[in-house]
Amino acid sequence: MARLFFALYPDAAARASLAAVLPTDGARGRVIPADNLHVTLAFLGDVDATAADALRALQDAVPVPPFELCFERLVFWERARARVLVPEAVPPEAECLQAGIRRLLTGQGLSFDRRPWNPHVTLERRAAPAPTRPVTPIRIRFDDYVLMASETRPEGAVYRPLARWRLPP
């Protein structure tokens, strides 16, 4: 069994820019390490090895052109007790990608979290309430997406990309 999710995984430079938002803002909760910063596209939860292998082997999974997300606001989400970065606008390519992944998972007979997609990067969990504030926009181009495995360790979650799909130009 592996705990899996599909994600947009920014490169190291972009992750560093995202991670730099919080320290200046005084985080008191659990700050997510830069290596773990991502945008969840679809969360599957525990998946058996056969289904995980089938997912990894998918060819040309969802043909959507590369796109950019521009993160512009730091928001406190009360129910999740998380502080997250959200983009002001979500390009249609991003919506198509996550919808395509959901279709693909349904086609594979796999279950996943069906709540409406709300693209974000979680920066801090167990966060104290804080007012929403604009941040210097962080524009990130995504030309691929990944299937990520999440392992819970005493020191926190460790994510490992299992497969990567390039978005066609």
Ligand code: 2AM
């Ligand atoms: P997040 O996207 O709000 O940060 C791995 O657990 C990732 O999947 C996390 O980034 C997590 O939250 C996201 N996720 C989405 N739905 C989830 C769920 N139902 N349970 C756990 N994690 C979920």
